[in-house]
Amino acid sequence: MKGDIESVVTKSKSNKRAFDVYNVRNDFPILNRLVNGRPLVYLDNAATTQKPKAVIDNLRNYYESDNANIHRGVYFLSEVATEAFETARLKVKEFVNALSASEIIFVKGATEAINLVATSLCRAGHFKDGDEIILTEMEHHANIVPWQLICNNKQMKIKVIPINDNGELELDKLDSLITEKTKMISVVYISNSLGTINPIKEVVKKAHSHNIPVLIDGAQAAPHLKVDVQDLDCDFFVFSGHKIYGPTGIGVLYGKTEFLNMMPPYQGGGDMIREVTFEKTTFEDIPNKFEAGTPNIAGGIGLGAAIDYLNEFDFNDLTEYENELLIYGTEKLSAIEGLKIIGTAKNKASVISFVIEGIHPYDIGTIVDTHGIAIRTGHHCTQPVMRRFKVPATARASFSFYNTKEEIDKLAEGLKKVIKMFKQ
């Protein structure tokens, strides 16, 4: 029996598509377009990823031949759409290795998922006046503001794990931040502005030894790391479809059954009810309890198609290649005089944030755009990180597996031109 299982695993592994970046680029139609007369060099993947033809075709096909509202219909098309949507949920379940598909809640994105958890836990009476929530100094605003909104109601306090000059968590400070009032630790897995990969398992272990639940903001982790929520043992994990090659407007909240069952609904409306009277409403079981109204049906199915696309590859091949790009990019950009990388953690993924002496990041972004190069500039929704490094903003190049070393060379050349322009 054991032999049988092993042979199935080997076979499915060898069935994976060999990774070849030039071949992969053909899957993404937008990469063939020109911007300002130059071939597009898209290096803003931390903001959103481009979509493979498989996802675009899936969306078109859904609207052309399968569109109907789900769950309530007894007719053919509604059943087809319902099955496709619920199959997508199963694909997400496999993608993050959840125990059950009912632990997968479809939401708009990572932001809505965190708002859902914060609001619903608060309504469940999980937090009392004077309780504390621990975040890190490198959180995206999406993992700060929702907690502040509920804290203001409850007079709760937010405590922050600081980061060092490399942009790494000072995890040794966590012990002294935890008290008997700590009711939640919410931590970003990979920082969108620094690229730091945090030691999430250690955080979860420590938190659980004090019976504190943990939410992981996996918005940047889902595209770059193989996620296994059971192995991480986190209580909640959130991510957005558009950052893993799926459509915008769809995202995922994974929650452990015990939490999702005790949490009341986030929004009320259709599809999440069992029975409604003017006196009282009873609710559906999870996941429907948290999916009020018509969901983003096409988005969910499109996210399933994005996961199918990623599953064509051995995820390790993608991660290794992206790491190669990060090392190459770091060497290339560090060699530019006057350029300083912000975020030099030992364990990093796919993001290079930088500043250039005497030149505002907005100018850098605007000028390289004239060469067809798309990078992001600003605070990246992480103003506390900017404050920590005493910069108003950074320029940020973020990579996907469809980027090439030639594109990084073009960025480096573009940056040298920016510096030359400002020296004149």
Ligand SMILES: Cc1ncc(COP(=O)(O)O)c(C=O)c1O
């Ligand atoms: C680390 C992190 N968390 C949360 C978010 C919010 O994601 P969304 O805007 O898709 O909800 C982002 C988006 O950039 C992010 O990078």
